[in-house]
Amino acid sequence: SAVISQKPSRDICQRGTSLTIQCQVDSQVTMMFWYRQQPGQSLTLIATANQGSEATYESGFVIDKFPISRPNLTFSTLTVSNMSPEDSSIYLCSVTGTGGRFEQYFGPGTRLTVT
Amino acid sequence: TQLLEQSPQFLSIQEGENLTVYCNSSSVFSSLQWYRQEPGEGPVLLVTVVTGGEVKKLKRLTFQFGDARKDSSLHITAAQPGDTGLYLCAGALDTGRRALTFGSGTRLQVQP
Numbered sequence: 740s741a742v743i744s745q746k747p748s749r750d751i752c753q754r755g756t757s758l759t760i761q762c763q764v765d766s767q768v769t770m771m772f773w774y775r776q777q778p779g780q781s782l783t784l785i786a787t788a789n790q791g792s793e794a795t796y797e798s799g800f801v802i803d804k805f806p807i808s809r810p811n812l813t814f815s816t817l818t819v820s821n822m823s824p825e826d827s828s829i830y831l832c833s834v835t836g837t838g839g840r841f842e843q844y845f846g847p848g849t850r851l852t853v854t
Numbered sequence: 855t856q857l858l859e860q861s862p863q864f865l866s867i868q869e870g871e872n873l874t875v876y877c878n879s880s881s882v883f884s885s886l887q888w889y890r891q892e893p894g895e896g897p898v899l900l901v902t903v904v905t906g907g908e909v910k911k912l913k914r915l916t917f918q919f920g921d922a923r924k925d926s927s928l929h930i931t932a933a934q935p936g937d938t939g940l941y942l943c944a945g946a947l948d949t950g951r952r953a954l955t956f957g958s959g960t961r962l963q964v965q966p
Contacts, residue, residue: 843954
């Protein structure tokens with residue numbers, strides 16, 4: 740499985756500011772995803788990061804709030820814009836495996852606290 | 855409404871006990887995965903099941919996919935403190951879409 744790293748691992752930010760989270764994979768992957776995990780909750784898909792085109796957002800998530808870049812097959816960024824305390828969550832990127840059975844492999848996550 | 859419902863939500867047991875976690879839906883999945891997540895880490899894939907009725911074993915863990923591919927269970931025999939964590943089921947809907955739908959999660963604590 741791919742090795743996935745995320746930066747930063749955690750951050751404390753003030754409301755109204757923006758934070759960009761990076762996701763780096765050690766091999767080329769077709770599909771990358773961004774998830775949010777609110778405290779004590781399960782994972783909610785934010786968007787699919789598409790290489791060379793705009794990200795595909797899930798219901799309830801919009802590009803203005805969560806702009807995503809995917810410049811190549813090993814890297815993606817998620818920006819959390821104009822943050823509020825409700826954005827305090829763990830943000831996770833994931834990639835699909837090569838086995839064709841829809842498995843996903845996750846980065847370690849970025850723990851964001853907004854004050 | 856959660857597409858994949860897990861039960862129980864919380865489970866605190868003594869070392870050596872057995873337990874079963876359930877993952878249920880009214881939708882059909884082309885595959886279903888189970889993950890375990892520990893604090894400060896991302897979810898780690900435990901198993902993938904793809905065939906209705908399939909049973910897979912991973913040491914003390916037994917995973918079953920329902921005949922109709924709408925539900926799954928995870929059974930742990932003789933639980934150990936190292937089994938403590940958040941267990942998540944996740945499924946790929948039978949639509950060809952590669953995004954996963956995650957269950958609500960089961961938080962397991964095994965007391966020594």
